[in-house]
Amino acid sequence: MNATPLTRFLLGLNLDPRRMAAFEADPDAVLAAADLSEDDRSLLRHPEGYRRLQARLGDTVAVPDGPPMPQSPTTPRAVPSA
Amino acid sequence: MSARPAAPRGSLVVVGTGIRAVAQVTQEALASLRAADRVFHCVCDAVTEAWLHELHPRAESLRPLYRPGVERGLIYTAMAERVLDAVRAGDAVCLAFYGHPGVCAQAGHQSIAMARAEGYAASMLPGVSCEDCLYADLGVDPAEAGCQSHEATRFLSRAMAFDARAGLVLWQIGMLGHLDYQASYRPSGLPALIEHLQPAYGAAHEVLLYELPSYAARAALVQRMPLHRLAQAPMNWAMTLYVPPRP
Numbered sequence: 001m002n003a004t005p006l007t008r009f010l011l012g013l014n015l016d017p018r019r020m021a022a023f024e025a026d027p028d029a030v031l032a033a034a035d036l037s038e039d040d041r042s043l044l045r046h047p048e049g050y051r052r053l054q055a056r057l058g059d060t061v062a063v064p065d066g067p068p069m070p071q072s073p074t075t076p077r078a079v080p081s082a
Numbered sequence: 083m084s085a086r087p088a089a090p091r092g093s094l095v096v097v098g099t100g101i102r103a104v105a106q107v108t109q110e111a112l113a114s115l116r117a118a119d120r121v122f123h124c125v126c127d128a129v130t131e132a133w134l135h136e137l138h139p140r141a142e143s144l145r146p147l148y149r150p151g152v153e154r155g156l157i158y159t160a161m162a163e164r165v166l167d168a169v170r171a172g173d174a175v176c177l178a179f180y181g182h183p184g185v186c187a188q189a190g191h192q193s194i195a196m197a198r199a200e201g202y203a204a205s206m207l208p209g210v211s212c213e214d215c216l217y218a219d220l221g222v223d224p225a226e227a228g229c230q231s232h233e234a235t236r237f238l239s240r241a242m243a244f245d246a247r248a249g250l251v252l253w254q255i256g257m258l259g260h261l262d263y264q265a266s267y268r269p270s271g272l273p274a275l276i277e278h279l280q281p282a283y284g285a286a287h288e289v290l291l292y293e294l295p296s297y298a299a300r301a302a303l304v305q306r307m308p309l310h311r312l313a314q315a316p317m318n319w320a321m322t323l324y325v326p327p328r329p
Contacts, residue, residue: 003132010129010297014105020300050295050303057128059296 006040007057092169094197095176096190098183098209103129103296106210111178114207118176120168124161124189125180126320127296134178144189158189165193169202182211186233186253212322213251215294219302220324222249227327234258234323238275246282250325255291256317272313283328285310290324291317 001007013020023030031041043052053059095114100106107115115121115134121141123134134141144161168175177183183190184206197204213231217224228248234255236242244250252275259270289312291305305315309325 001128001131001135003136007129007132011104011133014103014129014297017300024300044298050298053298054127059127 001058005035005037006053009034009036009040009044010053090170090201091172092197092202093174094165094169094193094202094204095174096183096194096204096206097176097178098207098211099123099125099130099134099178099180100210101181101212101215101294101296102210103127104133108207108209110207111209114176115178117174119173120175121178122161122165122168122175123178124187125178127180129297130180155188158192161189162192162196165189166196166200169197169204170200179209182209182214183207185211185213212253212292212294212320215302216251216292216322216324219294220290220292220304222324222326224249234275235260235271238271238278241278244279244282246328249327250279250323252323252325254319255323256319256321269317276309276312279309279325283309283325287328288326290326291315291321292324293318293321 003011013023019030027045031044034041036044043049043056046052095118097108097111097114099111100108115137118138119140121134121138122144123131123141124144125131125134131143144164147157147160147164149157165175165177177190177193179187179190181187190206194204194206216222222229228245229251230244230248231251232242232253234252235258237252238258256269258272258275286308288306289309291307293303295301295303307315312323
């Protein structure tokens with residue numbers, strides 16, 4: 001797979017902790033300045049963003065059977081067990 | 083006195099790319115990727131794959147060798163053969179897997195064994211595995227209570243003995259019951275696994291499903307539940323089950 005604006009954006013977040021922190025604090029501000037299509041921005045704003053990104057990028061981990069996982073928060077969060 | 087025969091020219095280094103895309107590639111893995119004539123890879127996210135192809139113009143994915151319904155062992159042998167063809171052609175080859183290249187990655191060990199058997203230099207460099215990430219994210223020190231680590235399907239099929247006073251890590255819980263490759267897994271055997279664990283831990287013992295996103299977020303995805311509800315939890319193959327020690 002060739003690099004795309006979306007993979008470059010995600011790589012940039014992974015390699016720059018300050019940028020990742022800024023994205024998690026205010027995704028709209030970071031996305032507004034990013035070279036991304038409106039579809040990609042929408043995907044990254046979505047509450048189930050990670051699973052949708054995986055599907056969009058064709059990653060090996062398919063959307064799991066059953067309800068979607070929660071959007072990852074800034075600290076590990078327990079899912080109610082009931 | 084006869085001269086020692088020259089070692090074959092090809093070589094192999096097997097490296098891991100970690101779980102968090104590119105960010106967990108070690109310096110020595112990066113150096114090996116850069117120095118290689120050929121790069122083969124089996125990674126599970128597009129960010130790492132695109133990065134590898136930018137880094138190395140001759141990078142080649144081994145993922146097309148996966149065929150639904152084919153036993154994973156046969157797929158790993160096909161991967162090793164593909165890599166060895168390049169080594170035999172005289173190339174310095176770097177083979178990259180996500181995570182740690184020697185954990186749940188039989189093709190890496192197999193490639194090294196085959197290369198060495200044919201007289202080629204071959205080695206493995208450690209990478210960051212999901213178990214390493216789990217220790218960091220869940221605050222688990224395996225040196226405290228001890229930790230047992232098993233591939234979930236083999237743990238269950240062999241009815242492995244375990245010690246409930248130590249932590250228990252079951253890899254690939256979302257693929258439980260499957261030794262073949264599938265595009266999407268639905269774990270089978272969760273009730274049997276619960277039955278195997280419950281006498282030692284009790285039905286209410288809290289267990290955790292753990293997954294570290296490859297990108298777009300820093301935090302791990304963690305689901306906590308009592309053991310008896312494990313079969314109802316949504317899963318995918320990237321998840322690891324952690325059973326904390328019994329108090």
